[in-house]
Amino acid sequence: MAAPAHAPPNRRDRIRAATLAEITRTARRLLIEQGAEGVSLRAIAREMGMTAPALYRYFACHEDLRTAVADQLFGELVEALRDARDAHRDADIVQRGLDTVRAFRRWAVEHPREFEVIFGRPLPAAEDMPEFDLPNCFLFGATFLELFAEIWACRPFPVPADDEIDPRLAEQLALFRQQNGAETLPLGALQVFLGMWVQIYGLVALEVLGHLRFALRDVEPLFETVLTELIARLYAGQVLSDTAGWLTKP
Amino acid sequence: MAAPAHAPPNRRDRIRAATLAEITRTARRLLIEQGAEGVSLRAIAREMGMTAPALYRYFACHEDLRTAVADQLFGELVEALRDARDAHRDADIVQRGLDTVRAFRRWAVEHPREFEVIFGRPLPAAEDMPEFDLPNCFLFGATFLELFAEIWACRPFPVPADDEIDPRLAEQLALFRQQNGAETLPLGALQVFLGMWVQIYGLVALEVLGHLRFALRDVEPLFETVLTELIARLYAGQVLSDTAGWLTKP
DNA sequence: TCGCGGGAGTGAACGCCGTAAACGCAAGAA
DNA sequence: TTCTTGCGTTTACGGCGTTCACTCCCGCGA
Numbered sequence: 049m050a051a052p053a054h055a056p057p058n059r060r061d062r063i064r065a066a067t068l069a070e071i072t073r074t075a076r077r078l079l080i081e082q083g084a085e086g087v088s089l090r091a092i093a094r095e096m097g098m099t100a101p102a103l104y105r106y107f108a109c110h111e112d113l114r115t116a117v118a119d120q121l122f123g124e125l126v127e128a129l130r131d132a133r134d135a136h137r138d139a140d141i142v143q144r145g146l147d148t149v150r151a152f153r154r155w156a157v158e159h160p161r162e163f164e165v166i167f168g169r170p171l172p173a174a175e176d177m178p179e180f181d182l183p184n185c186f187l188f189g190a191t192f193l194e195l196f197a198e199i200w201a202c203r204p205f206p207v208p209a210d211d212e213i214d215p216r217l218a219e220q221l222a223l224f225r226q227q228n229g230a231e232t233l234p235l236g237a238l239q240v241f242l243g244m245w246v247q248i249y250g251l252v253a254l255e256v257l258g259h260l261r262f263a264l265r266d267v268e269p270l271f272e273t274v275l276t277e278l279i280a281r282l283y284a285g286q287v288l289s290d291t292a293g294w295l296t297k298p
Numbered sequence: 299m300a301a302p303a304h305a306p307p308n309r310r311d312r313i314r315a316a317t318l319a320e321i322t323r324t325a326r327r328l329l330i331e332q333g334a335e336g337v338s339l340r341a342i343a344r345e346m347g348m349t350a351p352a353l354y355r356y357f358a359c360h361e362d363l364r365t366a367v368a369d370q371l372f373g374e375l376v377e378a379l380r381d382a383r384d385a386h387r388d389a390d391i392v393q394r395g396l397d398t399v400r401a402f403r404r405w406a407v408e409h410p411r412e413f414e415v416i417f418g419r420p421l422p423a424a425e426d427m428p429e430f431d432l433p434n435c436f437l438f439g440a441t442f443l444e445l446f447a448e449i450w451a452c453r454p455f456p457v458p459a460d461d462e463i464d465p466r467l468a469e470q471l472a473l474f475r476q477q478n479g480a481e482t483l484p485l486g487a488l489q490v491f492l493g494m495w496v497q498i499y500g501l502v503a504l505e506v507l508g509h510l511r512f513a514l515r516d517v518e519p520l521f522e523t524v525l526t527e528l529i530a531r532l533y534a535g536q537v538l539s540d541t542a543g544w545l546t547k548p
Numbered sequence: 549t550c551g552c553g554g555g556a557g558t559g560a561a562c563g564c565c566g567t568a569a570a571c572g573c574a575a576g577a578a
Numbered sequence: 579t580t581c582t583t584g585c586g587t588t589t590a591c592g593g594c595g596t597t598c599a600c601t602c603c604c605g606c607g608a
Binding site for chain 3: 579580581582583584585586587588589590591592593594595596597598599600601602603604605606607608
């Protein structure tokens with residue numbers, strides 16, 4: 049049995065943790081070098097100088113290992129996002145939001161195989177929530193939601209009133225708001241949030257998965273245009289002195 | 299050698315074509331029943347009462363077979379889209395466009411595994427265009443572009459002027475327009491087209507791949523809201539008598 | 549200090565998989 | 579009729595996920 053969580057880790061436990069980290073690290077390397085197909089138990093074990101059945105001491109099956117790798121990738125992505133968000137702590141919060149969104153695209157473009165593993169296939173969650181197997185996946189969503197809430201707090205923008213929202217949508221948004229402790233945000237803001245996320249994800253996924261090559265070779269200008277439109281729509285009518293400055297890239 | 303294309307097909311050729319169709323049909327059934335992993339050469343052959351190496355008379359490798367299946371799926375999707383578009387030939391073109399977009403979402407929701415094969419993984423095209431291996435993929439894009447051009451022709455909407463578009467984007471849009479024989483459309487309309495496609499694809503992909511479950515269980519009301527916003531943005535300021543009617547679902 | 553329980557790792561084995569090569573067979577072409 | 583050619587089989591190779599029986603040795607309790 050493993051030691052209780054509050055006890056100091058055994059030597060055994062430390063070795064186990066190190067091996068576990070080496071497994072996911074090796075899997076991640078194989079993912080980059082050979083794509084998702086190359087991440088096989090035997091290949092990982094081979095790279096580590098072990099045999100495949102040994103990995104079953106650490107993961108119940110291949111799928112569990114892949115889930116762990118996916119969560120690790122979510123963790124790296126979250127880290128990249130937070131780095132971008134906190135790179136200019138004293139900048140305007142909208143500017144920091146744009147930096148974060150740009151960091152999302154950059155990470156995706158620079159890590160297409162990782163992006164595919166994370167966003168290109170269905171999330172495992174059947175009935176129960178995926179937060180148990182993919183804690184960093186939730187952190188990812190939380191990062192963007194936090195940022196959005198902060199923007200709303202510092203620079204509120206017009207959003208649809210509750211009774212302008214489709215009741216079937218409003219009901220779900222209310223539940224979502226409650227589950228995420230985002231009571232400061234009106235339902236309309238959550239609707240705007242989802243709409244923005246849809247656009248950003250859609251554009252980045254299309255680019256990385258090659259589904260915009262039929263029209264564009266360099267998606268970056270379209271991405272910047274979309275960002276401009278998003279900001280313009282948020283603050284339609286509100287001509288703020290530094291609105292233009294937000295859109296200058298660092 | 300196969301008979302020349304203009305000659306009547308041999309008996310041999312007919313049998314070959316039938317077997318080829320049975321292969322992709324069986325592969326498609328396995329895809330539905332067991333997911334992408336279940337589409338193995340051996341499983342297909344087993345289902346057909348053959349042995350796996352026989353399939354190499356029809357496909358050079360497993361990957362080629364999967365590409366053929368993907369193109370078949372694109373074909374089915376295109377058919378569904380055209381059926382929806384032509385269901386009410388005498389209706390307003392905007393209404394027909396909405397019907398088509400709704401059919402896209404419906405097909406995706408009802409065929410999640412097929413959707414994943416088509417849109418959830420990178421397109422094979424490396425350098426040369428994928429139109430050779432995936433003719434129906436191009437038909438898919440063409441269907442939406444045609445529809446968009448028709449909407450533009452019947453009910454033009456304001457679009458950014460050429461000099462308001464990022465030059466790096468405008469250059470690519472001009473090339474795209476030329477390659478697709480869409481000279482009737484201004485560059486700004488193509489930019490709007492891509493922006494709309496990004497939003498529709500993004501929302502549908504997020505829904506089908508389960509990446510909206512963190513917030514919504516039923517995405518349909520958000521989808522309808524997004525459609526409403528798209529139309530409202532297109533025809534901002536133009537209060538047409540039947541605008542409201544467009545958004546009533548059939 | 550000793551003994552032992554149990555976790556870590558191995559080797560062999562099973563049944564999948566994609567793929568290659570050699571072969572048999574039947575049908576169309578000469 | 580004979581010959582060619584295309585279709586399908588058999589056999590085989592290496593790789594895969596997974597199971598099971600087994601060994602080894604670390605670290606804990608007596």
